[in-house]
Amino acid sequence: MALTKSSVALLAFHTLSVFAGDSCTIDSFNATLDGRVQPLKPLSLPCFSSYNGNSRAPDQSACNAIQRDYSDAFLxxxxxxGFMYNQIEECASDPRNQCLLDYTNPFNTQALESCHQGNVPSFSLEIKKAEDAMEAFKFSRCSGTPLSIKSSGHDLLGRSSGRGSLNLWTRNLRSLQYTPNFIPAGCDAGASSEYRAVTVGGGVNLDEAYRFAHDHNVTFVGGYAPTVSVGGGWAQAGGHSILSPVYGLGIDRALEYKVITPDGQYRIANECQHQDLFWALRGGGGGTFGLVLESTHKVEPRVSFVSAVVEFPLQSDSRNVLPFLDILVNNSVKWAHEGWGGHFRANSLINITPLLSLSEAKDSLAELAAYVRSQGGTVAIEEFADWLGFYERYVIPNAVEIGDTHFPNTRLVPKAVFETAEGRKNLMDFFARQVSQGGVVYVQEEGPLLYRDVKPTSATPAWREAVWAVTADGFWAWNSTLEERKQSVSQMNEMTELMEAITPGSGTYGAEGNPFTKNWQEAWWGRENYDQLLEIKAKYDPDRLLNCWKCVGWEESEAQDSCFASFE
Structure with a gap:
């Protein structure tokens, strides 16, 4: 949806007067939008014979389709x-208030006892144009109805949902445009302000952006999951990529946002106008400062690189895991300076670098490769001419599992930790504890250590010294009790405190932080950034129409009315 000067002029004169007086109801709101406001019911409802305590007839045909594709992120x-993780749609504080299938076996009939609304919004409005968002903000202000914004539904902290809310769905804002000499609106023309760029609608996902960029002989630097929304939470919260060590974070590459702010105004935010909003949108978090219609991102020429993919079988007692992790701990700063970025688990690694030749890459990883082969594993070090070839071979098959309850718990590990014997020992002790407790080892090597074109952004400054983002995620089963859920949160909090202790002064990627973090303002943004973000929030959203879990402006007292009430 490209917005022309004439359409912007029309927006400037657009009046929203239909909700005056006592006409501020969902019906009057729906009437202004030709009946496009729809009740929103849980994805799995067709499989159930009871909904919110009332009997109903299951729809077996629809149920079969949902069971078959329950873990399909595109569905x-x-x-x-459709939300990617159960904590987004269930009411975590009340195990009875949910509508979930058994994600380990969606055909398990024992899961089909009853369906409740959970944390799923009450209504949905598909955003087709700017005026839709303007009307929604006006209605929210008038009626007191809370709002939530969903593009892809990947938000791990449940911010794209919310019980009782009107959900603004942006997935079908799908425009794509390539500009070889993009100049942000309001900026003077000149070589220093021209960029090779791709502009995407607010619902475009990474899969679409990657393929579009490839068709135009450029590289879009993005995340790992194909269905993540480019302009949604990814490009507003930080946006890490396995290319980030060389090419920076998503917020470093965002050039412009076209956004409807909660005060009902259409705004273009970039380095030359609404600079405060532009700063906030680059790190302040999705669904917080407005509804993004379009965003423009700097792209690279077609990038060639070397990839390394290694894996070995785990021994029954996992005793071959810690030696593998020890090699990683002792080499990661060196590898970061060589441009390597990627992910590793207890017995596998996928990394890439655009800075080394094939022979240099093999020399760089010689110790790692030797150990993996000694454990009966496989090592593949190869060249790729472009991102799409690697993406189709390795990223798509290794996309993160969805359909389960998966709480993030990430901490940024600065290079200083790796540079002392004590720091390295602390990391190995942390891994030893994870392995002994049966926890999942997962680390993202995506700190933008080599990226030098850094301009002010509102994400935690800890990103600039980070080498790793290490995780100690929390999980629980679809049929877990409240006590089991509390135990999971307690264990996750213990790991959060341990990670904070071994990375003093660092921070957390807020989009993947433990949702029960106590010092979340400091951990996710840094106190100075957070205080500034609060001022900008008050300017553009004075009525706090966009108010999600531990977003900028959220208050601790609001926990008691949320679906996380039992854990705070």
Whole structure:
């Protein structure tokens, strides 16, 4: 949806007067939008014979389709009621208030006892144009109805949902445009302000952006999951990529946002106008400062690189895990300076670098490769001419599992930790504890250590010294009790405190932080950034129409009315 000067002029004169007086109801709001406001019901409802305590007839045909594709991220992204993780749609504080299938076996009939609304919004409006968002903000202000914004539904902290809310669904804002000499609106023309760029609608996902960029002989630097929304939470919260060590974070590459702010105004935010909003949108978090219609991102020429993919079988007692992790701990700063970025688990690694030749890459990873082969594993070090070839071979098959309850718990590890014997020992002790407790080892090597074109952004400054983002995620089963859920949160909090202790002064990627973090303002943004973000929030959203879990402006007292009430 490209917005022309004439359409912007029309927006400037657009009046929203239909909700005056006592006409501020969902019906009057729906009437202004030709009946496009729809009740939103849980994705799995067709499988159940009871909904919110009332009997109903299951729809077996629809149920079969949902059971078959329950873990299909594209199904969920392309559905208004599709969310990637159970904590987004269940009411975590009340195990009875949910509508979930058994994600380990969606055909398990024992899961089909009853369906409740959980944390799923009450209504949905598909955003087709700017005026839709303006009307929604006006209605929210008038009626007191809370709002939530969903593009793909990937938000791990549940911010794209919310019980009782009107959900603004942006997935079908799908425009794509390549500009070889993009100049942000309001900026003077000149070589220093021209960029090779791709402009995407607010619902475009990474899969679409990658393929579009490839068709135009450029490289879009993005994340790992194909269905993640480019302009949604990814490009507003930080946006890490396995290319980030060389090419920076998503917020470093964002050039412009076209956004409807909660005060009902259409705004273009970039380095030359609404600079405060532009700063906030680059790190302040999705669904917080406005509804993004379009965003423009700097792209690279077609990038060639070397990839390394290694894996070995785990021994029954996992005793071959810690030696593998020890090699990683002792080499990661060196590898970061060589441009390597990627992910590793207890017995596998996928990394890439655009800075080394094939022979240099093999020399760089010689110790790692020797150990993996000694454990009966495989090592593949190869060249790729472009991102799309690697993406199709390795990223798509290794996309993160969805459909389960998966709480993030990430901490940024600065290079200083790796540079002392004590720091390295602390990391190995942390891994030893994870392995002994049966925890999942997962680390993202995506700190933008080599990126030098750094301009002010509102994400935690800890990113600039980070080498790793290490995780100690929390999980629980679809049929877990409240006590089991509390135990999971308690264990996750213990690991958060341990990670904070070994990385003093660092921070957390807020989009993947433990949702029960106590010092979340400091950990996710840094106190100075957070205080500034609060001022900008008050300017553009004075009525706090966009108010999600531990977003900028959220208050601790609001926990008691949320679906996380039992854990705070």
């Amino acid at each position: 969920r992204a392309n559905s208004a009621n």
